[in-house]
Amino acid sequence: MTTQSEQRGDVAALVPAAGAGLRLGPGAPKALRHLAGEPLLVHAVRRLLATPDVGCVVVAAPPGEVDTVQAMLPEGVLVVEGGATRQSSVANALRAVPAEYTIILVHDAARALTPPAVIARVAAAVRAGALAVIPVLPVVDTIKRVDDAGDVLATVDRAVLRAVQTPQGFDRKTLTTAHDQAGDDLTDDAGLVEMMGVRVATVPGDDLAMKITRPLDLKIAEALL
Numbered sequence: 001m002t003t004q005s006e007q008r009g010d011v012a013a014l015v016p017a018a019g020a021g022l023r024l025g026p027g028a029p030k031a032l033r034h035l036a037g038e039p040l041l042v043h044a045v046r047r048l049l050a051t052p053d054v055g056c057v058v059v060a061a062p063p064g065e066v067d068t069v070q071a072m073l074p075e076g077v078l079v080v081e082g083g084a085t086r087q088s089s090v091a092n093a094l095r096a097v098p099a100e101y102t103i104i105l106v107h108d109a110a111r112a113l114t115p116p117a118v119i120a121r122v123a124a125a126v127r128a129g130a131l132a133v134i135p136v137l138p139v140v141d142t143i144k145r146v147d148d149a150g151d152v153l154a155t156v157d158r159a160v161l162r163a164v165q166t167p168q169g170f171d172r173k174t175l176t177t178a179h180d181q182a183g184d185d186l187t188d189d190a191g192l193v194e195m196m197g198v199r200v201a202t203v204p205g206d207d208l209a210m211k212i213t214r215p216l217d218l219k220i221a222e223a224l225l
């Protein structure tokens with residue numbers, strides 16, 4: 001694996017990896033579960049370090065697993081303890097980023113197969129001046145809005161919808177302010193920035209940046225590798 005010290009990038013990547021993985025079923029915390037013989041987290045960090053933009057990686061580890069996680073990653077990767085929510089895990093990692101990094105990516109350990117090209121695309125958009133950037137894909141299913149009973153209220157116009165992936169990229173000051181002001185626990189960091197009224201740009205995502213969430217996702221990822 002490429003080590004962090006070999007990188008010369010101006011981008012710091014935060015990797016929230018502290019989730020339990022409840023939807024994957026019983027077992028170790030999701031980021032530590034194996035895909036083709038290695039933890040999901042190792043796959044994700046390898047792809048970040050293979051991206052020349054990335055000069056620093058900070059991982060938010062599951063509670064009590066900081067030493068275990070540090071031992072499985074290349075020298076130089078920083079590891080902090082994660083929090084009870086994804087948002088608090090990201091906030092913990094953000095506090096550990098050295099001052100010289102002004103571009104920050106936030107990348108789920110669960111998106112273990114994300115191609116370096118997607119990571120580079122997001123970083124490039126921030127470097128070009130966007131304050132916040134997310135990779136997205138068009139929605140392929142018909143989407144319905146339903147009531148509490150599950151009966152259909154309406155068919156939503158999917159042409160204006162996008163499925164959101166990671167890494168999400170930010171100007172550091174923008175992301176730090178968003179986390180400092182954060183109230184509600186949101187599922188992504190771009191949501192916090194949106195709440196400040198800051199424009200969030202999009203770039204094309206990639207099917208390989210799928211989030212390993214349910215047991216079938218792990219089987220699909222194994223097949224892809």
Ligand SMILES: Nc1ccn([C@@H]2O[C@H](COP(=O)(O)OP(=O)(O)OP(=O)(O)O)[C@@H](O)[C@H]2O)c(=O)n1
Nearest residue numbers: 016017018019020021022023084085089109110
């Ligand atoms: N307290 C938490 C919760 C989630 N995450 C991370 O956020 C990413 C996206 O979350 P998700 O895939 O939903 O993971 P889990 O929360 O572990 O999944 P589940 O809801 O099935 O338990 C994952 O890399 C996960 O490890 C985190 O760092 N800290």
Ligand SMILES: C[C@](O)(CO)[C@H](O)COP(=O)(O)O
Nearest residue numbers: 086108164165166187188211
């Ligand atoms: C950040 C994210 O992966 C973008 O799709 C997603 O919002 C994480 O949500 P989850 O509820 O933790 O799966």
